[in-house]
Amino acid sequence: MAYHLNFGYIWRHFDKLTWGLVLSLELAFVSILIGMAIGLSLALAYTGGGRRVRGIVAGYVEFIRNVPLLLLVYLVFYGVPSIGGFAYDATTSFIITLSVYAGAYMVEVFRAGLAAIPKGLIDAGKAIGLNAWQRLIWVRLPTMFRIVLPSLSNAYVSLFKDTSLASVIAVPELTYGAQWIKTNSFRVIEVWMVVTPMYLITGYALLFALQQIERRFAIQR
């Protein structure tokens, strides 16, 4: 018996998917912002800090990198509140998880970027009389961001895709919307046929936009 594709139920509940996609983008955006703040602070602490600071930062990075994100999602949503004796909603919990996760990857990106700043530029900043703080703001950070832009773009797109894991704690993002439709209609193939291109096109559009920014800010040699 041949399988007949039927998208009717999906189109009727398509708002679950569009709003899911919007939420996915929001989750990614907020987590990337917080993750960048974490990553930049810790990368600077690592670069300027002593052995103890370096050890703590390296420990955080290694922990996050070697634990599956799915496990972190469960851990933060179910584990942390029960230990701490409080509760938060799934969305907040997931943003915390993805931010901490993003932070660990950003530390590595920014650390490499800071190390790749030509030493001569820092000398030049010193020579015109900029103090350490001014060198950071006007010389090191602008140079570093231009160096790390390609790595950042990759991280952004990865993190956008990682938002799909929020579905396991019932955050109504795109994958959760897909699963809801699947459960209620049993149209398994159809729903993934629709959702996959949604991820694909959004991810590609994101990458394209970031590449335009890269091109605009790249340091020509």
Added chain:
Amino acid sequence: MAENSKTSPVVRIRDLRKSFGTNLVLDGIDLDVQKGEVVVVIGPSGSGKTTLLRCINLLETYDEGSIQVDGLEVGFRDGTGGGRQRRSDRELARIRADIGMVFQLFNLFPHLTARENVVLGLRKVRRLPLAEARRIAEHWLVRVGLGDKLDSLPSQLSGGQQQRVGIARAVAMDPKVLLLDEITSALDPELVGEVLTVVQELARDGMTMIVVTHEMAFARDVGSRIVFMDGGRIQIHGTPREVLSQTRHDRLKAFLARIELKLH
């Protein structure tokens, strides 16, 4: 103090010593540079001349001895009981603001245009209003022949043009002394002239300079004095005529022979 400043040197170096690990790079340097003088430092690579220059604005720290710029000890604050205390980053920044430096590899800020490269120090260090900072930057960029390149990024400029921006960036701060560290070594031969011409004009205007270079013609024509360094010491020191006539000095002879070979 005020009457003194006329005769006291802009840069006063006494018994300067510095080592990298066990390698003694500067082995007791004494040097005075008077206002308006152009002191040219020559010597084989590894003789310590770049390190000497980098110690003067404390891009390198020194171990012993003293460097004073305009009467102020560069590396240390007076400590009690003979102990010396290293200066804080902020104190150093203030001192460095009065010491200009131009680098072998230009070291222009790659994300800033020619004008912004010059404006940065005027704004953030001298705290000038934007309009005035831009006016000064444009004045100096025109002086070095880059009036039509104000909005160019370093990547859009030739090596010689980049180095002239580097000079403008340093002199716009109105430094008490300008340090030039092999500023033509990374340039194609045909671009050396345009950079040295700018330096020559600065010398004519009375800019105090310490110049590390391999350009012997420049040393002879523009230098008030030549210092020949080897092995971390000043071997010969005098007017260009005095120094370049000491052809019996073995090390100088060997050095000059190598330079000639490089030129041809």
